[in-house]
Amino acid sequence: MRIDKYLWCMRYYKTRNMVTEACKKNHVTVNGLVAKPSKEVFPTDKITFRKDQITQIITVLDIPENRVGAKLVDIYRRNDTPAEAYQHLELLKLSKEHYRKNGTGRPTKKDRRDIDEFLPSPTLPEEEGDEPS
Template sequence: MAAEVTTVRIDKYLWAIRAFKTRTDAADACKLGRITINGGEAKASRDVKIGDLIGVKKMPVIYTFKVLALIANRQPAKNVYLYAENMTPEEELEKLKMARTTLFAYRDKGAGRPTKKERRDIDDLMENYYWGGEDLDE
């Protein structure tokens, strides 16, 4: 029988509930200030408690999770709901749909790699999107 988990670091918890693919990614997000617990910035070593609200900034969306139970081991996707409740507002999730439809050009599945010209066009589109079309050299 496994011992009951009493404390879990935020980076380990986010990895366990599959918010990040690796624990290193979760720790890096904490270091960059993209993780909050109950509204305050969180270092990777901060412990989570049941009932905490965790904010995860993964551009363009800010996800919100409520801690339902502590877990230290990575869980299958079908079990995550036992440990964390996804409380992300619908308007945040709409940003994902909007980004897919407005920013990226549609490419047929299996169309292969983009040509050199298509790659330059994509790079120009991305640069204008992130920098608002401003010329940074001036």
């Protein structure tokens, strides 16, 4: 089975086109060699690919006939990605929150109404020559 179809069947990528782009950018290797999208994959092959800012390592156990359900993925592959990689991903997510908290920036409609309710409404100064009759 082709590497692009295999990674799509294993639900690592949403479309085969996304896998093809990853292969063209040299983000996918099979047994330590950069893989083109048409590279054939066999059981016991070790696939390494970069996705979501971590390098994932999987070992092919079996080749599926077609795309499989999420619950059946573990039958066809073994995930050898170190736990430190997932911890690193969590740290990256936490560091992003540090730089910009959710809800900061432009106020939402509700925030704007709360601000308007809190602040006194601005009054326009009346000109001296125009008095109401």
